[in-house]
Amino acid sequence: MKALILAAGEGTRLRPLTTNTPKPLLTVAGRPYLAHLVQALGDAGIKEQVILVGWKANRVKEFFGDGRQMGVELSYLEQKERLGTANAIGVAEGVMDGDFVCVNGDVVMAPEAVAEMVSAFQKDRRPFMGAVEVPEPQRFGVVQHDNGKLVRIIEKPSDPPSKLINGGFFGLTTEVFDHIRRTGRSPRGEYEFTDTLNMMAAGMDVAVRKIKGEWMDVGYPWELLRANEFLMGRLKRDIRGTVEEGAVLKGDVVVEEGALVRSGSYIEGPAYISKGCDIGPNCYIRPSTCLGEGVRIGSSVEVKNSIVMKRTHIPHHNYVGDSIIGERCNFGAGTKVANLRFDDRTVRVTNKGQMLSSGRRKLGVVMGDDVKTGINAMIEPGTVIWEGTVVGMGARARGNIGPNSKVF
Structure with missing residues (x-):
């Protein structure tokens, strides 16, 4: 099984920290924070990993290289245009030739939680999305589910159906690429993976798995501090x-x-x-x-x-x-x-x-x-x-x- 790590964004909300340094290379706990995710996936048994790069791609490639120093095999794809998360995953069509794990590069979570999600997917091979419970879900894409089966994701609802939000951690099969090709542009002109997931949920069984333990999405500088503390x-x-x-x-x-x-x-x-x-x-x-x-x-x-x-x-x-x-x-x-x-x-x-x-x-x-x-x-x-x-x-x-x- 392979892993696809989405790390092509510019990290504009993290500026000025990302003016000269690509977001995946910002340091937390002595290492670039993407290195913690790469290591956790490797320790969970996924040695073959593909990093989708964009902003200052060469810097990321130079730092991580082929991944041998971390005990994994790394390769790279480049997203030339920032056309949304569905487009980003679609870049990997042909490279992901079997079941694969897809993770937002912004995500920081406990290594044991990564291992648990990977293990569950390896056992049942059913597509899934990781979800996180938060106290104020109105600011996020909220997950509506029926006994652990995805119904739909609702963006920033005023009356959320649950406290679970999109955790940026997915188990996918190659069927996802057909759904991505059929995903239209959102009102902001991008191809959103949440739209792809909603399409998938309407026609197939997509599991919702709760991510246990600490989880955070590093979007702002003060969230980098929180990730460092953890x-x-x-x-x-x-x-x-x-x-x-x-x-x-x-x-x-x-x-x-x-x-x-x-x-x-x-x-x-x-x-x-x-x-x-x-x-x-x-x-x-x-x-x-x-x-x-x-x-x-x-x-x-x-x-x-x-x-x-x-x-x-x-x-x-x-x-x-x-x-x-x-x-x-x-x-x-x-x-x-x-x-x-x-x-x-x-x-x-x-x-x-x-x-x-x-x-x-x-x-x-x-x-x-x-x-x-x-x-x-x-x-x-x-x-x-x-x-x-x-x-x-x-x-x-x-x-x-x-x-x-x-x-x-």
Whole structure:
């Protein structure tokens, strides 16, 4: 059995994080988040996997290669035009020559749940869709079913027939391609796989299987933080780098070979320190912090529940909490990131021109690549700073700050 992973999207809602980096390569828990899915499918017994790529396809291919380093066999298809999810799956016709599992590349779920879904499909070979129970299904495609048999999927209903939504995990047979060819364009001009599934449900038995355990669809930056928190919670302690005498590492901390943790550093797991990192002396790394390759965390710095990407320097007297920091950023001394509103409400973020609730009580900054801050710069909760921006000495950054801006 093969797996098809849909990973062609641009991830525009995740910008500025995806301006230079394709969405599948964004780091969570020490690895690109797509790597966690590839590994889970491989561990479930599906070694032959096809990744559908699009945006910055070559970057994805270069990173994953043929998959041997992960114990799987990877190949690639490219979706030239973004014409919807049904079109995306249709690109694989001829390559998927038998029963196959199809997974949205945005999905993060427990490896044991992946294994359970794959095992059930291998046993009965009946087409299925994975469904997830959520408290507010009105915002999603809601699954209507009859004793575990799909009736239809209803997009964003005001009166949902259930609390189950489309979980982006499917077991399919080659019959799906005939249904895709007969799927018409939706009002927004795309070929929607939900329309294909509704067509299938009208003429054949499509099972609805509930996905157990943690599940999330990474669409917004703050959801990347949530995925990181979940996957970091599954880390096991592994110290391979250099840890100087006087450093304290508590709990499940990973220190890759080639990383240096200097004396006086205090690290609480789960935490991930990638190769080439230089940590300390005398800093505090708090739980669910993931530091990418070559990151520098200096003296009197505190980092909490954050993702800091490659070659970023946070060198002295800084606080970063509940934030995502892009590559090659540089923090001036005393730069602080606030992560909590005075009124204790959930932090709101401007995304694609809309003010959205992150659903998080604590959220700091979403920072693109190559951002620089001067000494004593201040960044408000929920701020988005796009790539190439400079925040000057003592300046206050807030809202959504466009690329290559100057804030003084």
